[in-house]
Amino acid sequence: MLQYLVKRLLLMIPTLFGVAVLIFLLLRVVPGDVVEARYLTQGSQFQSQELMNLERKKLGLDQPIWKQFAGWMGGVLRLDFGTSMWTGSPISEEIRLRFALSLELALLATVVATLLAVPLGILAAVKQDSWIDYAVRVFSIAGLAMPSFWLGILMILAMLIFFKWLPPMVFTPIWVNPWDNLAQLIWPALAVGYRYSAVATRMMRSSMLEVLREDYIRTARAKGLWLKLILSRHAMKNAMLPVITVIGLEFAFLLGGLVVTEQVFNLNGLGLLFVEAISHRDYTLTQALVLIVASVFILINFATDIAYAWLDPRIRYR
Amino acid sequence: MAVTRENFDRLAQARKRRPRWLQAAFDFARHRPLGAIGAVIIVVMAIVGFGAPWVAPFDPLSTDYAAMIARPSLTHWLGTDAYGRDVLSRILYGSRTALIVGFGASLTGSIAGALIGVASAYFGGRTDLVVQRIMDVVISFPIIILALSVVAILGTGVHNVIFAIAIPMIPRCARVVRASALAVREMPYVDAARAAGFGDARIVLRHMLPNVMAPYLIMLTSFLGQAILLEASLSFLGLGVQEPIAAWGLMLRGAAVDFAETAPWMAIFPGLAISLAVFGFNLFGDSLRDALDPRLRTQ
Numbered sequence: 001m002l003q004y005l006v007k008r009l010l011l012m013i014p015t016l017f018g019v020a021v022l023i024f025l026l027l028r029v030v031p032g033d034v035v036e037a038r039y040l041t042q043g044s045q046f047q048s049q050e051l052m053n054l055e056r057k058k059l060g061l062d063q064p065i066w067k068q069f070a071g072w073m074g075g076v077l078r079l080d081f082g083t084s085m086w087t088g089s090p091i092s093e094e095i096r097l098r099f100a101l102s103l104e105l106a107l108l109a110t111v112v113a114t115l116l117a118v119p120l121g122i123l124a125a126v127k128q129d130s131w132i133d134y135a136v137r138v139f140s141i142a143g144l145a146m147p148s149f150w151l152g153i154l155m156i157l158a159m160l161i162f163f164k165w166l167p168p169m170v171f172t173p174i175w176v177n178p179w180d181n182l183a184q185l186i187w188p189a190l191a192v193g194y195r196y197s198a199v200a201t202r203m204m205r206s207s208m209l210e211v212l213r214e215d216y217i218r219t220a221r222a223k224g225l226w227l228k229l230i231l232s233r234h235a236m237k238n239a240m241l242p243v244i245t246v247i248g249l250e251f252a253f254l255l256g257g258l259v260v261t262e263q264v265f266n267l268n269g270l271g272l273l274f275v276e277a278i279s280h281r282d283y284t285l286t287q288a289l290v291l292i293v294a295s296v297f298i299l300i301n302f303a304t305d306i307a308y309a310w311l312d313p314r315i316r317y318r
Numbered sequence: 319m320a321v322t323r324e325n326f327d328r329l330a331q332a333r334k335r336r337p338r339w340l341q342a343a344f345d346f347a348r349h350r351p352l353g354a355i356g357a358v359i360i361v362v363m364a365i366v367g368f369g370a371p372w373v374a375p376f377d378p379l380s381t382d383y384a385a386m387i388a389r390p391s392l393t394h395w396l397g398t399d400a401y402g403r404d405v406l407s408r409i410l411y412g413s414r415t416a417l418i419v420g421f422g423a424s425l426t427g428s429i430a431g432a433l434i435g436v437a438s439a440y441f442g443g444r445t446d447l448v449v450q451r452i453m454d455v456v457i458s459f460p461i462i463i464l465a466l467s468v469v470a471i472l473g474t475g476v477h478n479v480i481f482a483i484a485i486p487m488i489p490r491c492a493r494v495v496r497a498s499a500l501a502v503r504e505m506p507y508v509d510a511a512r513a514a515g516f517g518d519a520r521i522v523l524r525h526m527l528p529n530v531m532a533p534y535l536i537m538l539t540s541f542l543g544q545a546i547l548l549e550a551s552l553s554f555l556g557l558g559v560q561e562p563i564a565a566w567g568l569m570l571r572g573a574a575v576d577f578a579e580t581a582p583w584m585a586i587f588p589g590l591a592i593s594l595a596v597f598g599f600n601l602f603g604d605s606l607r608d609a610l611d612p613r614l615r616t617q
Contacts, residue, residue, distance in 0.1 A: 018455035023467075030470045141604070145543065145597035147550055150570060150589035157578045157585065257460035260551045264575070274463060275555065278470050294458040 081288040102269040106254035112193025121204020143198030149260040248304035256293035353605020359598025367413035376404035397583040400573035411564035424541035427484035431491025439499035453489035539603030
């Protein structure tokens with residue numbers, strides 16, 4: 001068991017290193033750099049080649065590429081992501097508040113999705129091929145089809161027209177005022193959570209259908225057990241496994257992948273920060289963001305695998 | 319209608335006269351009505367998209383400053399946008415953009431992915447290991463972030479957006495196709511081909527690739543809806559298809575949000591078009607998967 005864990009953890013290192021190399025190279029292929037981006041916004045009077053080269057030297061952009069990479073990696077190993085090339089402030093500071101926002105939104109959306117998906121999936125499976133089943137399936141396929149940013153626009157529109165009310169547009173951290181915080185974040189969480197629940201509902205339904213055909217369920221029914229008890233004690237536990245995987249993977253994507261929804265709800269999360277960073281050609285910030293999001297993705301992947309093996313004794317570690 | 323001897327024969331004859339592909343389509347529609355609905359949506363989309371010059375009431379680019387942000391009326395069925403362009407016409411033309419980007423991106427991504435997956439499984443050993451690790455790396459990027467990075471390198475516009483959407487799809491397709499190709503590799507006919515002295519390229523392309531068609535088609539159809547959604551997202555951010563080309567995501571951008579309260583038609587109808595298109599592709603894809611892969615039938 002321990003050996004398996006260590007082996008899996010060690011396997012993460014080359015993948016993360018690959019992510020680092022890939023984003024580092026990708027950014028160097030993007031035309032332009034941070035100095036050009038900055039002078040473009042400040043107007044042309046500063047645009048002397050000399051000044052720009054001086055600026056590049058200050059940022060270390062004049063050094064050979066391998067040296068830049070080695071310097072960056074050295075910092076990352078000490079968990080120091082350096083300073084943002086655009087603002088000049090430490091990246092940990094730039095990211096902190098936005099990470100909190102994205103994490104909270106992802107968690108809220110996961111709660112919404114789980115609360116929708118588990119009961120709906122079970123209901124659809126138990127009443128397979130009835131109108132309830134069809135309704136749930138259409139509901140979830142529709143959730144997959146609707147862009148969540150459009151759903152967000154519709155929600156804002158509905159609130160404006162029917163209640164003459166708009167959710168607050170300035171982010172309040174939960175530790176400052178939990179009520180304001182929730183009033184703002186619940187809407188994007190619902191918009192994203194619906195789509196997210198669609199994936200999970202379909203998985204819940206299909207794995208429940210499979211489990212309901214197992215011998216131990218038939219045994220439980222044969223001995224006259226109450227149906228609710230069979231579902232909650234016997235079937236749900238076993239059917240949850242693939243659903244947990246789906247929820248875990250989607251969660252990882254929510255953390256950095258909500259660019260458009262953040263735009264609609266005017267939230268300064270990691271997704272929008274990434275768009276800003278890349279349009280500023282802010283190499284250090286972009287690299288840090290990608291590495292963090294990829295690490296979370298790989299860690300969650302790892303965690304779901306472990307949860308799998310832990311929840312299902314039939315799965316053996318290798 | 320009762321099945322009498324006479325009309326049974328007639329039905330059997332009608333069956334025979336139809337070409338094979340048409341018969342397959344009829345069987346698919348009868349057994350999977352939901353899939354048939356999806357297929358109908360796709361076909362209608364293709365007809366109005368490519369027939370837009372004849373179907374659309376207005377030129378999607380012609381501006382009419384006398385009728386800016388006009389309500390839906392008999393002349394402008396779905397109203398006009400901030401430049402006085404007809405929303406219905408732009409939606410019809412946008413269908414073409416969505417189809418081009420959707421098919422372009424998912425075909426590019428899935429063909430590249432399938433080739434990599436099959437080759438990786440065929441060569442096995444160290445090649446397989448290295449290729450799989452590279453795929454792991456690419457998969458760790460959230461799709462939208464990888465797509466945005468590619469757009470930053472290539473720039474915006476229809477062709478670049480197709481690439482930007484295709485690239486994140488490659489490793490996802492490669493993984494699935496590789497899994498089935500591993501089983502195909504052990505088939506006697508692959509050994510036979512190798513014994514006959516065929517080259518690697520020929521075995522991969524002619525012997526293995528056709529036998530992983532089922533998972534390939536399943537991936538392709540599931541990518542189609544996703545590609546349309548991604549294109550809409552990128553265009554909505556202003557990083558996809560550029561004005562004045564008619565694209566659904568683009569139509570939701572800017573004025574559509576700013577004037578949403580007074581002119582909701584600008585925000586509602588393009589979003590409905592996206593949803594309907596993706597809905598159609600998903601319905602069709604689900605049914606196709608059920609038909610092609612008996613193991614997944616319960617999903």
